[in-house]
Amino acid sequence: MAKEFMKGCEAIAEAAIQAGCHYFFGYPITPQTEVPEYMAAKLPKIGGCFLQAESEVAAINMVYGAAGAGARVMTSSSSPGVSLKLEGISYLAGAELPAVIVNMMRGGPGLGSIQASQGDYFQTTKGGGHGDYHVIALAPSTVQEAIDLMQDAFDLADMYRTPTMLLADGTIGQMMEPVEFKPREKRTDLPAKDWATTGWGPNSNRPRAVVNSLYIETEELQEMNDRLQARYRMIEEKETRVELYNVEDAEVILCAYGTVARICKSAVALAAKQGVKVGLVRPITIWPFPKKAVHDTIAQDSVKTVITIEISAGQMVEDVRLAVNGEKEVQFFGKPGSYCPTAEEICEKIMEMRRA
Amino acid sequence: MATVFKKTPLLTDAVLHYCPGCGHGIVHRLVAECLEELGIGDKAVAVVPVGCSVFAYRYFNVDSQEAAHGRAPAVATGIKRVHPENVVFTYQGDGDLASIGTAEIVHAAHRGEKITTIFINNAIYGMTGGQMAPTTLVGQKTTTSPYGRDKDWCGSPIRMAEMLATIDGSAYIERVAVNNTKNIVRAKAAIKKAFQTQIEGKGFSLIEVLSNCPTNWGLSPAESMEWLEQNMIPYYPLGVKKDTTKED
Numbered sequence: 041m042a043k044e045f046m047k048g049c050e051a052i053a054e055a056a057i058q059a060g061c062h063y064f065f066g067y068p069i070t071p072q073t074e075v076p077e078y079m080a081a082k083l084p085k086i087g088g089c090f091l092q093a094e095s096e097v098a099a100i101n102m103v104y105g106a107a108g109a110g111a112r113v114m115t116s117s118s119s120p121g122v123s124l125k126l127e128g129i130s131y132l133a134g135a136e137l138p139a140v141i142v143n144m145m146r147g148g149p150g151l152g153s154i155q156a157s158q159g160d161y162f163q164t165t166k167g168g169g170h171g172d173y174h175v176i177a178l179a180p181s182t183v184q185e186a187i188d189l190m191q192d193a194f195d196l197a198d199m200y201r202t203p204t205m206l207l208a209d210g211t212i213g214q215m216m217e218p219v220e221f222k223p224r225e226k227r228t229d230l231p232a233k234d235w236a237t238t239g240w241g242p243n244s245n246r247p248r249a250v251v252n253s254l255y256i257e258t259e260e261l262q263e264m265n266d267r268l269q270a271r272y273r274m275i276e277e278k279e280t281r282v283e284l285y286n287v288e289d290a291e292v293i294l295c296a297y298g299t300v301a302r303i304c305k306s307a308v309a310l311a312a313k314q315g316v317k318v319g320l321v322r323p324i325t326i327w328p329f330p331k332k333a334v335h336d337t338i339a340q341d342s343v344k345t346v347i348t349i350e351i352s353a354g355q356m357v358e359d360v361r362l363a364v365n366g367e368k369e370v371q372f373f374g375k376p377g378s379y380c381p382t383a384e385e386i387c388e389k390i391m392e393m394r395r396a
Numbered sequence: 397m398a399t400v401f402k403k404t405p406l407l408t409d410a411v412l413h414y415c416p417g418c419g420h421g422i423v424h425r426l427v428a429e430c431l432e433e434l435g436i437g438d439k440a441v442a443v444v445p446v447g448c449s450v451f452a453y454r455y456f457n458v459d460s461q462e463a464a465h466g467r468a469p470a471v472a473t474g475i476k477r478v479h480p481e482n483v484v485f486t487y488q489g490d491g492d493l494a495s496i497g498t499a500e501i502v503h504a505a506h507r508g509e510k511i512t513t514i515f516i517n518n519a520i521y522g523m524t525g526g527q528m529a530p531t532t533l534v535g536q537k538t539t540t541s542p543y544g545r546d547k548d549w550c551g552s553p554i555r556m557a558e559m560l561a562t563i564d565g566s567a568y569i570e571r572v573a574v575n576n577t578k579n580i581v582r583a584k585a586a587i588k589k590a591f592q593t594q595i596e597g598k599g600f601s602l603i604e605v606l607s608n609c610p611t612n613w614g615l616s617p618a619e620s621m622e623w624l625e626q627n628m629i630p631y632y633p634l635g636v637k638k639d640t641t642k643e644d
C-alpha cells in the first residue's frame with residue numbers, strides 16, 4: 041500500500057477500523073477529538089456504530105456493554121476523560137472483557153493543558169482504578185507505530201480478555217506523518233467469545249452468559265484474582281516489548297518512551313558528534329514493563345550514566361530503578377506539566393549529568 | 397393432577413436472597429412472565445444494577461450483564477447498539493437510577509435508546525442498610541436522615557417518571573405499584589407494554605414500580621404495603637406518563 045500523509049488521531053482511528061473495530065463510544069476532549077470525528081464519519085458507512093456518549097463515564101460503560109455482547113469495541117480520550125473512565129476500566133478488568141482504550145495524554149493535574157504530557161504513567165501502569173488489575177499498555181513513539189500497535193491492541197485484548205490501552209502523548213495525536221497501513225493476516229488463534237450475551241435459550245449450545253465482576257464469596261473472588269494474576273504473568277512473559285537503540289557498549293543509557301524517546305534518538309546522534317556513546321532503552325509496552333531488558337542493558341560494564349527522561353515529574357523512572365535494583369544510579373531529567381525537551385537540551389543534560 | 401400454577405422457566409430455580417415480603421421478588425416474577433408470554437426469552441439480555449437486586453442475574457434465566465452502580469443504561473446502550481435484535485432491559489433501584497445514575501438514564505431516554513428500564517422505587521437505599529434516596533419522602537426517617545428528610549436541606553423527592561416523560565426520546569413511561577393484587581396485575585400489563593414498545597422499535601420505555609422495603613422501613617411486610625399506599629402513592633401518582641406508541 042502507498043504511503044499516506046495523515047494526522048495521528050485519524051491514523052489511529054483508521055487503524056482501529058482496519059483491525060475490525062466497528063463500535064466506538066466516546067466524548068470530545070483535546071487532543072484526541074479527531075478520533076471520534078473520524079469514527080463519526082466512517083463507521084456509519086460500513087455498518088458500524090459511532091455514538092457520542094453523554095460523558096466519559098457513560099462511554100466506557102457503553103464499551104463494557106458492547107464488549108460483553110462480543111464486539112470489538114473502543115473508546116478514546118485524554119487524561120481528564122480517562123480519569124473518569126477508570127471505574128469502568130476496573131469493571132472491564134474484573135469482568136474479563138476485551139476492549140481498547142486510547143489515552144492521548146495532556147498536561148495535568150486538573151484541567152492542566154492541552155499540550156502533550158506523560159503524566160498518566162502511574163495511572164496507567166499502577167492500576168488507576170480500584171482493585172488488583174493491570175491493563176496492557178502500548179506506548180507508540182511515531183504515528184506509524186501507533187497504527188501498528190493499535191492493530192495489535194485488539195488482538196491482545198481478545199487474546200487475554202483484558203482491557204488494553206494505547207498510551208500516547210498528545211504530540212502523537214496531533215502530528216502529521218507519512219504512514220502506511222500494512223495488510224495484516226487475521227489471527228486465527230484468538231479464543232471464541234462464547235461468553236458474550238447475545239441471547240440465550242435452553243436450546244443454545246452454550247451455557248447462559250453472565251458478564252460480571254461480582255464475586256461475593258471470598259474464595260470465589262480469590263479464584264478470580266488468581267486467574268487474573270496468572271494471566272498477567274503470562275502477558276509479562278509473552279508480550280513485553282522494548283526497543284534497544286545503540287545500546288551496545290554505550291557509556292550513557294537513556295530510558296524514555298513515546299515522543300520523548302524519539303527526541304532522545306536525535307540526542308543520541310548529537311552526543312555521538314561530541315564523541316560520547318549514548319544508547320536508548322525504549323519500552324514499547326509500559327505494562328508489562330520490560331524489566332529484564334532495562335536491567336541487562338544498564339548492567340553492561342560500559343554503562344556509567346543512566347538517565348530516564350519523561351514529560352512528568354518522574355514516573356517511569358521508578359520502574360527503571362526497580363529494574364536496576366540499586367545496581368547503578370538512575371538519574372532523572374524531565375518536567376511535569378507539558379514541557380517537552382528538545383534534542384539539544386537532552387544532549388546538554390547528558391553532558392552535565394555525565395560530568396556530575 | 398392438573399397443574400394450576402407453574403413458575404415461569406424464565407426465572408431460574410435459585411433461591412431468592414430478598415427479605416421476606418420484599419417487592420423485588422414480585423417484580424422479578426412479573427418481568428420474567430412478560431418475557432415468557434412475549435416469547436422473547438432467547439432474545440432478552442438483562443442488565444442488573446448495584447443495589448439489593450445485584451444478584452438478579454442469578455434469577456433471570458436470560459443472558460445478563462452486571463453493571464457498575466448507576467451505569468446500567470449505558471451498558472444496555474452498548475449491548476443494544478451491537479445487537480439491535482436483542483431485547484435489552486435494565487433493572488434498577490432508586491439510588492442507582494435516581495441518584496448516581498441520573499446522567500445515564502436521562503441520556504438513554506434522550507437518545508430514544510430502544511431499551512426497557514424497570515425502575516424499583518422503594519424510597520430508600522435498601523442494600524446499604526436504609527440510607528436516604530432522592531426518592532425518600534419528606535419527613536421519612538432513614539439512617540442518613542435520622543430526624544426525617546428535611547426539604548430545605550435535601551430538597552423534595554424526585555419524580556423520575558414525570559421527568560423522563562418530558563424527554564422526546566421516551567416512548568412509553570408508566571408508574572405502577574406492587575402493594576396489592578390489583579396494582580400487581582396492572583404492573584404486569586405495564587411491563588409487557590414497555591417490552592412491546594421496544595420490540596416495535598418505538599423508543600425508550602420505562603416502568604417505575606413503587607415497591608417496599610419492610611426491612612429498612614422498620615415495618616412488617618403487610619404494614620409496609622399499607623405505608624406505600626398511604627404515603628408513596630399520593631406523592632407519586634400512578635398511571636401512564638407518556639405514550640407515543642399510538643402516534644404516526
Ligand SMILES: Cc1ncc(C[n+]2csc(CCOP(=O)(O)OP(=O)(O)O)c2C)c(N)n1
Pocket residue numbers: 446447448449465488489490491492493516518520521522523524529
Ligand atoms: C460507586 C458506588 N458507590 C456506592 C456503592 C454502594 N451502594 C451499593 S447499593 C447502593 C444503593 C442502592 O440503593 P437502590 O438503588 O435504591 O437499590 P435497593 O437496594 O433499594 O433496591 C449503594 C450506595 C457502590 N456499590 N458503588
Ligand code: SF4
Pocket residue numbers: 413414415417418419420448518522523608609610611612
Ligand atoms: S433490604 Fe429492603 S429492598 Fe433490600 S431485599 Fe430487604 S426488603 Fe428488599
Ligand SMILES: [Mg+2]
Pocket residue numbers: 489490491516517518519520521522529
Ligand atoms: Mg431503593
